[in-house]
Amino acid sequence: EAQVTQNPRYLITVTGKKLTVTCSQNMNHEYMSWYRQDPGLGLRQIYYSMNVEVTDKGDVPEGYKVSRKEKRNFPLILESPSPNQTSLYFCASRGGGQGPEKLFFGSGTQLSVL
């Protein structure tokens, strides 16, 4: 089954404790991205990657890092989480030549930073 898998589904942590949210897709997609969802703000793009070893900032990259060492994986790293990073996070992927309607979204990761 074609899917984007995020882990964990829920995460509670404390300020300053480094964490990684994993994202993996099994569709051989070139493009992957991370969004965060906040009430009243919709989803905002954090980072995206056009292919292996190619990453770029989205609209709200501060406080986040990503890496794309393999095509299937695109982890989101919070080196020193802060309470304002409490949010619902979505990973998404699509084929290189496809439009946004072809985005496959993961199920989301609800992060709480205390």
Place this chain on the structure above:
Amino acid sequence: AQKVTQAQTEISVVEKEDVTLDCVYETRDTTYYLFWYKQPPSGELVFLIRRNSFDEQNEISGRYSWNFQKSTSSFNFTITASQVVDSAVYFCALSEALRAAGNKLTFGGGTRVLVKP
């Protein structure tokens, strides 16, 4: 810069009523794409429709219909004869030309629809 505004934060209706969700957008691009997504209580995002900026035809899909008006920069969504299963958060989104780098979606703030039995 692109912007999408969904002025209605929450709409509550009784089953079988029609409900219209407003979406107004801003962009400098002459070619762009508009989308609607549904987010049910389970949290996943479900793609509903894509509309190109050069195609102003309205579209109907079952109980769903979309009214795209370039003159008012609006892309409104109507659910006819609403059902409880329509209860969800609905997002309108905008994207620049498909081949542009990043190709990100700019989302509106979402409208929560609650359909009561």
